[in-house]
Amino acid sequence: MSRPRLLLIVGPTGVGKSALAMELAVGCGGEGEILSADSIQVYRGMDIGSAKPNAADRARVPHHCIDLCDPCQPFDVAQYQRHARRAVEEIHGRGRKVLVVGGSGLYLGTFLGPVTDAVVIDPKIRREVEEIFLQKGLAGLLAALDGLHHQPPTCLDRSNAHRVMRALERCLATGLEVATLRRMFQSQPGHFADCSIRTVLLDCPDHSLRPRLIRRIDAMLAAGFVEEVEALRAKGFEANSSACRAVGYREVLQFLDGTVSRANLAERIYCATVALVRRQRTWFRHQIPIDRRCQVDELPPLASFFDLLD
RNA sequence: GGCGAGAUAGCUCAGUCGGUAGAGCAGAGGACUGAAAAUCCUUGUGUCGGCGGUUCGAUUCCGCCUCUCGCCA
Secondary structure, X not given: OXXXXXXEEEOOOOOOHHHHXXXXXXXXXXXXXXXXXXXXXXEOOOOOOOOOOOHHHHHHOOEEOOOOEOOOOOOOHHHHHHHHHHHHHHHHHOXXXXXXXXXXXXXXXXXXXXOOOOOOOOHHHHHHHHHHHHHHHHHHHHHHHHHOOOOOOOOOOOOOHHHHHHHHHHHHHHOOOHHHHHHHHHHOXXXXXXXXEEEEEEEOOHHHHHHHHHHHHHHXXXXXXXXXXXXXXXXXXXXXXXXXXXXXXXXXXXXXXXXXXXXXXXXXXXXXXHHHHHHHHHHHHHHOOOOEEEEHHHOOOOHHHHHHHO
């Protein structure tokens, strides 16, 4: 049995990754299926704002890892990893090729190396750590963490309460120090180490990306983005802090709350999107090994991508 | 036309009881172990509207001018 073959199409939001993936999936003799690596498209009902592929595209080419859970339920990369693994096995079982498409750095990272470890955190420990944070804030977390070490650990972001909580949980659950856990984590094989994986970075210069983003945001608003957010809010998606803070969704919620005017809404979404693009590019620059780079305005022939899949 | 308020970073504004100024947002760079479109870190020289006056020294006080926003005619 051959190894599963994956082609990752990565790039900042709005450059046209999905369109390229559709062309490739259809163009390689109908042999490709699309696996989304998008942390927002996993939520049902977050359609317009996440630029989810439409029904026609989904009927034409099978898509995976979309609509995996309700937006009021928490979702994380470990769950994504399990869904993605299952999808890859299914697609490979059909003798087809996997086109991974997305811009969520951590989710893409799942294909390229370890993103989670095997440490199981007892819910009791998790509650205990949350309690420390609620009572004593970041300083309390750091004090607790440092108390478990010979020297205060420096290999984590000590200003990021979220990261410190994760580290503290692991130290409490295993009795090990942060640096040791980190070494163990980094020496693990990735979840897709048995697959053959190539990456393509798709980008385009700001002078053509930015007008494109503006058009896309206007189209989202015209398509009923505000109504989508109202419906999500009615279902309680504000309980999911990362879903309701996603680019565009946060701004529409601010509009619904009256903190942002309708006249400024598109502009605010645009600024948040540009900031996201910047963070995505930073991630792709430093965290993801890229086999091929191309500009969306001057794409090479499709056949040259098939070489990467063989 | 009269009265009042304002003019400070790309934007919104704070401040300096007179010793040339700082927040938020925006912009730029960076980090990344189950929230990742999340979260976090770094990064601020600007004729302090113009011209005069007082002063050792004015963005700050005074006068005039320009512009903006109110209110009254």
